Amino acid sequence: xxxxxxxxxxxxxxxxxxxxxxxxxxxxxxxxxxxxxxxxxxxxxxxxxxxxxxxxxxxxxxxxxxxxxxxxxxxxxxxxxxxxxxxxxxxxxxxxxxxxxxxxxxxxxxxx
Numbered sequence: 707x708x709x710x711x712x713x714x715x716x717x718x719x720x721x722x723x724x725x726x727x728x729x730x731x732x733x734x735x736x737x738x739x740x741x742x743x744x745x746x747x748x749x750x751x752x753x754x755x756x757x758x759x760x761x762x763x764x765x766x767x768x769x770x771x772x773x774x775x776x777x778x779x780x781x782x783x784x785x786x787x788x789x790x791x792x793x794x795x796x797x798x799x800x801x802x803x804x805x806x807x808x809x810x811x812x813x814x815x816x817x818x
Contacts, residue, residue: 732756732781739773740764743816751800752812755781759812760805767798781805 734753743750751771753760760781764771770791771777777797779789782805791797804811 731779733776733778734760734781736771736773736775736777738812738816739771740768742773744818750816752816753777753781755805757782758806758808761803761807761812761815762800763803765799765801767796767800770797771800 732755734755736751737754737759738752740749740751743752749764749768751762751764753762762781765786767789770789776792777789778792778794779797779800780787781789781802784802784805786799786801788799789797804815807815
């Protein structure tokens with residue numbers, strides 16, 4: 707678990723870059739994927755963004771939501787959102803449960 711806590715901490719150190727697309731207004735890096743989260747549902751992931759962490763559930767696109775993958779989309783609002791892959795392809799669909807979350811909130815999201 708220490709490795710994953712470090713991954714969440716390192717997620718905050720990511721730099722900021724802009725994306726020139728109306729759809730992909732926010733980038734994020736998956737720091738904990740659905741295989742690592744053990745609390746609640748097995749489809750939970752944690753995404754590091756420039757504004758903190760986003761806690762989400764994967765509804766489609768599991769292969770695009772592994773740790774260290776970059777995704778683009780509306781990651782700073784509640785509810786369903788579609789996302790793009792790092793290459794600009796359709797990635798899948800997420801349900802955003804929380805955004806701009808702290809490290810401790812993200813940890814509780816995955817490990818209770």
